[in-house]
Amino acid sequence: MEIADAIMFKIRILDNQIKRFIDKKAMSVDKNLTGMQLAVLLFVGYHNKLDKNKDIFPNDIEKKFNVRRSTVTTILKKLVKDGYITQIRASYDERYKRLFITEKSELIYSKIQQAQIEGEEIVSKGLSQEKIDIFFEVANKIMENIS
Numbered sequence: 001m002e003i004a005d006a007i008m009f010k011i012r013i014l015d016n017q018i019k020r021f022i023d024k025k026a027m028s029v030d031k032n033l034t035g036m037q038l039a040v041l042l043f044v045g046y047h048n049k050l051d052k053n054k055d056i057f058p059n060d061i062e063k064k065f066n067v068r069r070s071t072v073t074t075i076l077k078k079l080v081k082d083g084y085i086t087q088i089r090a091s092y093d094e095r096y097k098r099l100f101i102t103e104k105s106e107l108i109y110s111k112i113q114q115a116q117i118e119g120e121e122i123v124s125k126g127l128s129q130e131k132i133d134i135f136f137e138v139a140n141k142i143m144e145n146i147s
Contacts, residue, residue, distance in 0.1 A: 011142070018123075025115045029108055032082060039065065040075055041084055042116055045101045045109050055090065056099045066143075 003009050022035030029038060040061055047056045061072045076099070079085040084105045087097040101109065124132060 007142070021123075022119065025119050029111045029115050033084075036065070036067075037075055037079055037084070038112055038115065040079065041101060041105055041109075042112050044085065044099045045105060045112070048101055049109075055096075057090075057096055058099065061099075 019035060022038070026033040026035045026038035033041075043061065043064055044056050047054055058069070058072045058076060061067070061075075062069055076085060076087065080087060083102055086100045086102055088100065090096040090098050105112075127135075
């Protein structure tokens, strides 16, 4: 089997291509944002706006995006430094920092949402709902196999 035909290498190629695509989308919102930073803002903003009863913490980002604590720390430090996110210690336990998008993020949040919608439309173009469902089934199985 040629290496380019192996599942794991095809996924790696797709990962690289998707990362570049998402980074480009993020830069269309704000030239200082990466794709991962955009995803974090979308995630935190969603919960700040629509699920006000749920506090969001850095470990929620770790779980949601399957990334290491050090990665989340780096992303959040940059987002805090650039004024997109604030961290407020939880009143019930000082060890936990609750995450909130700032007014700066609020001003571009609709652009962030639109970039996500447009990205999904481009990525899923020409795919039936059945094929999308199969994709998620296969992706979830592969993640289960390697975890």
